[in-house]
Amino acid sequence: MRALVLERQHELKLRDIDLPLTVGPGDVRIRIHTVGVCGSDVHYYTHGRIGSFVVESPMVLGHEAAGTVVEVGTGVTGLKPGDRVCMEPGVPDLASRASKLGLYNVDPDVVFWATPPVHGVLTPEVVHPAAFTYRLPDGVSFAEGAMVEPFAVGLQAAVKARIQPGDTAVVTGAGPIGIMTALAALAGGCSRVLVSDLMAEKLAIAGRYPGVTPVDIREASLAEAVSAATGGWGADVVFEASGAPRAYDGIQALLRPGGCLVLIGMPVEPVRFDVSSIAAKEIRIETVFRYANVFDRALAMIASGKVDLKPLITETFPFDDSVAAFERAAEGRPGDVKLQIVL
Known part of the structure; x- marks a missing residue:
């Protein structure tokens, strides 16, 4: 599939890359619609690392995302093809001691999109556990759905x-x-x-x-x-x-x-x-390190109208202009808050 790939520090390319799309039990396949450009994505682009997380091989960027379910795996009952969804990008080991304490965000084995060496979601389709996929209410747009992830940090x-x-x-x-x-x-x-x-x-x-x-x-x-x-x-x-x-x-x-x-x-x-x-x-x-047990509440607050994030979306770029979106984000323009990419 075509994806926005960070080849190495300061080098981004839109190119084909082989990404797994096997839908296992409990999984859903999602057609991506909107992805937000996060400061961590930009940091990997400009610095090649965040602390101990170092980009050592090509990695697809993007983790603030919303899209549409196109396939469900066996055992999935709460979602169906056609559902508009947003996704919690970190998947922990639910049997870990951290998860059992309710602190799955600090599980050492958590798999988090666009955190080396895990690929992100700036690509047309992804597979994700249904347990970390949330249906968007009718009044919540894809753009707002892609804002749930960063808002969850503030809510945490x-x-x-x-x-x-x-x-x-x-x-x-x-x-x-x-x-x-x-x-x-x-x-x-x-x-x-x-x-x-x-x-x-x-x-x-x-x-x-x-x-x-x-x-x-x-x-x-x-x-x-x-x-x-x-x-x-x-x-x-x-x-x-x-x-x-x-x-x-x-x-x-x-x-x-x-x-x-x-x-x-x-x-x-x-x-x-x-x-x-x-x-x-x-x-x-x-x-605060990311969030735990608040993602659904963050979505509910947006859906209720108590929190309006639409004014924070500064500009939206087409997928073909993804590199330009990251170059713009790296400039750090004072008037920019959130840039998004639509696939």
Whole structure:
């Protein structure tokens, strides 16, 4: 099949590649319609690796996807040909200790699309377990279906924060995950979310949502903005979604005593923590790696209208222009949030 193949760092090609399409028991075969361009895909393209995951052989990119079921394997009862679906891209070993603890996202043997050496889904058809395939409600488009995966990361963060109704939250970083985390926090009960960034264009997009207060940290102090919003008490939750080491400088000062710091972004270098200040406030620290047990809830929130992700889709490219889509994503244009590819 034709696919978008990362041959090696900085080299992408649309070419034929032999990919397995055998439909086994419990599987479904899916014709892909829409795939989102994720920051991790771009990182593999530009850097050739993410931490210990290294691209050592050609790999098909793409893991944020929606499409149509065209064939079902034996034992599949909840899906049928013609169903529009989105797919959770990580398949764990359900017998692993991590899975039995409900932490299948950190199962060492999880098979995750477009994570070396596993191929992704920027190709016309794929086979996937029905257990990790979700039917799209009639009111949810393919474009929105392909946004369920990144939104699930934000929802995982909101769940980890244990939000209480009326909480004030802060999100550092107004990229796709940062904005989606803010929306998940609002839908989860926060009364307001302050979102900080260096890019006015991204902050303008975030600021279109009711309940979001953008803070341009080139022109204003985030600590002062949080203090003013909370009467000096501090935020209930801070979500670090930028991955920038500098975001950690003084981050504990943003939180109230007993507040929660949720780490989402992955810094490319070690960061410094003021442990004494964190301990003195009894700040609770949570971490996020992808998501577990929230994918169906993420889809339900989109279907209900509580979360509108359509404004975050900046541009859609045809499959033939996939290389151009990745080159555009690698530019990091300030006004871009989510680029998608339609097959």
